[in-house]
Amino acid sequence: MISTERLNIWPLEPQDLAKNYSWANDGGLCRLIGALPMPKPFREIEGWFSNVTADPETHVFSIKLKDGCHIGNAELRDLDLRCGACELGIMIGESRYRGQGYGSEAVKGVCGFAFRQLRLHRIKVRVLQYNEPAFAMFKRCGFTLEGTEREAFWQDGRHWDIRIMSLLCSEFERK
Numbered sequence: 001m002i003s004t005e006r007l008n009i010w011p012l013e014p015q016d017l018a019k020n021y022s023w024a025n026d027g028g029l030c031r032l033i034g035a036l037p038m039p040k041p042f043r044e045i046e047g048w049f050s051n052v053t054a055d056p057e058t059h060v061f062s063i064k065l066k067d068g069c070h071i072g073n074a075e076l077r078d079l080d081l082r083c084g085a086c087e088l089g090i091m092i093g094e095s096r097y098r099g100q101g102y103g104s105e106a107v108k109g110v111c112g113f114a115f116r117q118l119r120l121h122r123i124k125v126r127v128l129q130y131n132e133p134a135f136a137m138f139k140r141c142g143f144t145l146e147g148t149e150r151e152a153f154w155q156d157g158r159h160w161d162i163r164i165m166s167l168l169c170s171e172f173e174r175k
């Protein structure tokens with residue numbers, strides 16, 4: 001378990017999937033993370049859970065308040081232990097808990113785990129052009145914009161850029 005000031009961050013468990021089911025069917029949230037905007041049955045969420053928990057290159061976490069309330073998820077994926085690199089994904093699925101610092105607190109907790117326990121060197125995030133809150137949050141957490149995949153994502157009848165940001169272990173420790 002990763003403990004921060006207001007959060008406990010756990011490996012995702014089967015009893016957490018009810019929340020994931022509702023988040024996976026939240027159209028506004030799917031748009032922000034670039035997930036397919038279509039109804040997802042519970043068995044699809046269970047299939048996703050089986051796949052990610054069996055995948056040695058992925059760690060999926062539930063983000064919980066100290067009282068146990070499950071407010072979001074984080075994921076370290078595409079773990080490359082030779083290069084010490086991975087990609088981070090995060091969502092505060094419960095919209096009423098956004099904008100209160102929980103996202104950045106969770107990012108710092110998960111990055112601390114990745115750099116100190118997994119001994120990674122670099123963490124990458126991919127942020128859709130229209131997702132300003134996420135871009136601002138990662139910047140505030142010390143991530144640097146390193147490039148753009150131009151017009152790489154199709155949504156709302158047009159193409160959007162994907163912004164690539166990264167954080168190095170040395171930058172995290174300096175902060």
Ligand SMILES: CC(C)(COP(=O)(O)OP(=O)(O)OC[C@H]1O[C@@H](n2cnc3c(N)ncnc32)[C@H](O)[C@@H]1OP(=O)(O)O)[C@@H](O)C(=O)NCCC(=O)NCCS
Nearest residue numbers: 032090091092098099100101102103104127133134136137
């Ligand atoms: C992106 C997300 C994880 C941020 O978490 P959060 O708890 O809402 O963010 P925080 O409260 O920690 O905010 C930290 C900083 O992010 C930025 N930010 C957060 N919400 C914002 C908003 N609605 N508009 C603009 N900037 C915002 C600000 O810079 C903020 O700093 P400030 O409080 O000094 O203004 C959350 O909004 C979320 O889950 N969104 C939906 C899923 C998603 O977009 N995931 C990321 C995919 S790349």
